[in-house]
Amino acid sequence: MSKVPLLRYEGVPSTSSSIPWDHICTDSDDDEIKDVPEKITIHVFGMKCMKCVNKIKAALGEKKGVNDVQVNLEEKTVTISYIPTQIAPGDLREALDDMGYDLPxxxxxxxxxxxxxxxxxxxxxxxxxxxxxxxxxxxxxxxxxxxxxxxxxxxxxxxxxxxxxxxxxxxxRRPPDQCRLNIEDPVSIKNVQLDSCTLHIKGMSSPACAAAVEKHILTLEGVESVILHLLAAKAEICFDPKLTQPARISYAIADLGFPSEIMD
Incomplete structure (x- = not known):
């Protein structure tokens, strides 16, 4: 039974899977990109006036790693320039949610x-x-x-x-909380029950990094599928609990250079 990569680069152009493994997010790359800002655009509902604009700019602008915040009331978007090694996109979304705005x-x-x-x-x-x-x-x-x-x-x-x-x-796309084996696959005749977990992964600054993490996770024994959310900095993983556990997967990702923690 083949493993199923299910990547979702939210709003970020995908990269070719043919990128050489040893050319993706190596230690030397970290030195080059650690201070290079990235941009994300988040749709935000509930913004009504310039008071909202100033509130969002002030709240996000004071966070470490945020370089610039642009708010478009007409398009209902917030565009943020940030340093990915200092703050995760998921933290930015959480901050907007905590302010009472509605994120689609x-x-x-x-x-x-x-x-x-x-x-x-x-x-x-x-x-x-x-x-x-x-x-x-x-x-x-x-x-x-x-x-x-x-x-x-x-x-x-x-x-x-x-x-x-x-x-x-x-x-x-199949979510990990609905892990199923293909009943037409002879391997599936065995009574195998799959489980799922969600990991928060730090340090993924580009689709290339995400591709490296996804590729590495799929090499781990017991892992069946991955849905990777780049902007939310998390991976939803479907696995065979008889062969591996979330902690083991988390340690393997950390060994790759991306610290991670179990979210559920």
Whole structure:
């Protein structure tokens, strides 16, 4: 039974899996990128006026590792320039949430049946008109995916149904808390019960780092699948508890140079 990599680089362009392992996030790379800022844009609801803008700028601006904060009231976004080795994107989202603002959910769907840019444009134009709550949708023809930012009352299931009604073949990516073995796989005939865990991983500053971490996790005995959230700085891992445990996985990631801790 093959292991299943399920990466989700939230809002960040993906990198090729052909990048040489020894050229990704090595110690020498750390010296070069440790002070290089990254930018993320977070959709934020509940901002109404310049008082909100100033409040967000002041609260985020005083955090160590944050270089600049730009707030766009019209587009309902907050763009933050930060040093990834000093503060994690997940901490920035948490800070906004603690301030009482509403952060929408995100999901990545697999979409089969797309053959050209016309298909991409059709989905991106149509879905916000039929599913209430869709804030943004970005379709990637090459990867066969749709990244959707949404809020209530929209649900991932509604998004799948709407894209299916258009004649495409969408599906939700399998979350670790629904770990299942393929019943058509002969190996699955064995009574194997999979478990899942979520790890908070520090130091991932780019898609290349995330790819390195994902590749390393999948080499570990007992690991079956990974969903890696770069901006949230976490990995959701499906594993066989008879072969490994969350603590062992966490130690292995730390040995790679990315400190991690078990979140659940």
């Amino acid at each position: 959910d995100e999901v990545t769907l697999n979409v089969g049946g797309m053959t050209c840019q016309t298909c991409v444009d059709k989905i991106e134009r149509h879905i916000p008109t039929v599913v209430e709550g869709v804030v943004k949708i970005k379709v990637n023809l090459e990867n066969g995916t749709a990244f959707v930012v949404f809020k209530a009352p929209a649900t991932p299931e509604q998004l799948v149904e709407a894209i299916d009604d258009m004649g495409f073949d969408p599906s939700l």
